[in-house]
Amino acid sequence: MWKNKRKNVVSIIIPFLFFFMCVTPSVISYFLIPTHQRTIVGEQLEFDLAIPKKILSNISIHLSSSDNPELKLNGQPFYGSSFQLLTQNPIATQPGKLELEFKLFDRILLRRVSMDVLPERLVYPGGQSIGVLLQSKGVLVAGYSPVYVNNNQIYPARNAGIKEGDFIISINEHHVNTDLEIARIIHQVGELNKELNILVKQGVKERNINVKPEYCQDTGRYRIGLFVRDTTAGVGTLSFYDNNEKAYGALGHIIVDGETNRVLDVSRGKIVSALIKGIEASRKGQPGEKIGIFQEESTILGTIDKNTDFGIFGKLSKPITHSIYEDPIPVALANQIKQGRAQIMTVINEDKIEVFDIEIERVYSQKRPDGKGMVIRITDERLLKLTGGIIQGMSGSPIIQNGRLIGAVTHVFVNDPTRGYGILAEWMLMETSLNSDHQPVNQHSNDKNHLLMVFVI
DSSP states (O other), X not given: OHXXXXXXXXXXXXXXXXXXXXXXXXXXXXXTXXXXXXXXXXXXXXXXXXXXXXXXXXXXXXXXXXXXXXXEETTEEEOXXXXXXXXXXOEEOXXXXXXXXXXXXXXXXXXXXXXXXXXXOEEEEOOOEEEXXXXXXXEEXXXXXXXXXXXXXXXXXXXXXXXXXXXXXXXXXXXXXXXXHHHHHHXXXXXXXXXXXXXXXXXXXXXXXXXOXXXXXXXXXXXXXXXXXXXXXXXXXXXXXXXXXXXXXXXXXXXXXXXXXXXXXXXXXXXXXXXXXXXXXXXXXXXOEEEXXXXXTOBEEEEEOEEETTEEEEEBSSOOOOSSOSSOEEBOOGGGOOSEEEEEEEESSBTOEEEEEEEEEEEOOOSSOOSOOEEEEEOOHHHHHXXXXXXXXXXXXXXXXXXXXXXXXXXXXXTEEEEEEEXXXXXXXXXXXXXXXXXXXXOBOOOOSOOOOOEEO
């Protein structure tokens, strides 16, 4: 009987001890070591492990590949096949790939890690306010607007099957690109008492829909009962740029249509310089915004070629001069970002770039690109007084820590506008590989004080 009781006690204690070991910070930190990591030429090979020093002193890292890039230890070439995790941190002096094995007592294999050694990448941080103009392929149906006929409200386009979020591609086999063009065709066809054959894109499918224009007593012209928009415009912030490659990144997140929440299919997009004329401060439950205008006859800063989960990207039409940084700065990798103090650069008045203090509250361990790489909190008293925290138009504001570009502001927490998300700069940088035959545009914009608008047809 005593033997049976002892067996029962042991059967309870052993799983408990195993569970306790598994939830200790040491074990958790070990299992959280990514099996694929990245570092930069000139940086020490370091691994952030919350393991007691007595254990760390018995862990060594073995180089399991003969094609490893050159390493240096204490300024001298390192030709060894292993090094101690606690006392030795060699430096990779050239790009390449390291295959590493973590071993306990030089014998017990704990983990295999593949590490890419990348060349240092230098860019200029942004901070400039930009006007973002996205010219969609076709004209977006933003909503419905009644046509007044004999004191009744009718909706010819809706009744025929045209939906919010559709794109009008052509009318009577004539491709349309502007709201004014559509309005003119509708009125002309209505005067002839004929039907319109409208090619619309609904999601990924295209279909032809016949609609008969009706004369609207309220507007004095023929209409089909739609709100349409040919351009999405808004204010954002430039995140970084490279004058040599004429490349830039901005916003840090994808642009979707405000009314339909659909990702916009972009063509002929461009960024222009913007002036901030006012601030609506954020409040709990209601994010604020920058109120900006696009400078009249502004020289176009660049094209918009990509609208991705990590921001918008394109080519600059001419070099940009930074008012704070005379030279470019390094782009940080995820393992170089630390919790603690940092700064953002953004514009809150006219076109003056200013630096404000923030706190990095959390950095997420990301094995693959993701738009929410860190949680940030605004700590700068002046910025909090002016904006209440993070506001719309601040998206893309570069985040600087220890002289490196580490990311960009992307989202605000609606219930606490002093806090929000940031994207890692290294993920944004991956999107800047542009086609070699894409030439930058060098012209002038005709958009004057451009704001988001819809047009009634």
